[in-house]
Amino acid sequence: MTLYKAFLPQHATHPHLERAADMVVIVAGSLLMTAAAKVSIPFYPVPLSMQTFVAIGLGLALGPVRGALAVLLYLAQGAAGFPVFAGSPERGVGLAYMAGPTGGFLIGFVIQATVAGMLADRGWDRTPARTLAAALLAAAAIYPAGLLWLGALIGFDKPVLEFGLYPFVVGDLVKSALAALVFPMLWRFMR
DSSP states (O other), X not given: OOHHHXXXXXXXXXXXXXXXXXXXXXXXXXXXXXXXXXXXXXXSSSOEESHHHHHHHHHHHHOHHHHHHHHHHHHHHHHTTOSOSTTTTTTOOHHHHHTSTTHHHHHHHHHHHHHHHHHHHTTTTSSHHHHHHHHXXXXXXXXHHHHHHHHHHHOTTSOHHHHHTHHHHHHHHHHHHHHHHHHHHXXXXXX
């Protein structure tokens, strides 16, 4: 059971109410992804975006399906030309932005939410140690798609790992530790 299901009022088991609640949290999750894209926290070696934290958090809180749907809705908003991505509209919008160097990482957000949600369904979001493991696994899940896309775009003869992996590892460790603090605390609150 995910936090969302635990939080959903018991009387909201009517299918129409449940679907309406699902739509509300999916839309809210997509808006949270947009807000996270617009926040940049000064950090070394690169500024810290909270998008990966939110993608992982959506999976942990909503489960694999709703979490992934929230991220997919966020991507659909971006594909439609809304300035939801980091650096947009200054660095472009729509499909042109998505086809750029960060395109694979955008796809990776869906994978992160799905991995985190699958682990949350198995109870990995209840204790700090297990939540940390879930968040680290979900954080790592962004890199295959992101690095493959980046390498295909700029060439694998370039330092792809230096551009798309190394600068972000410390930030991912910090965000995973934050998830390990937040989600078990939410579970304790829910009880």
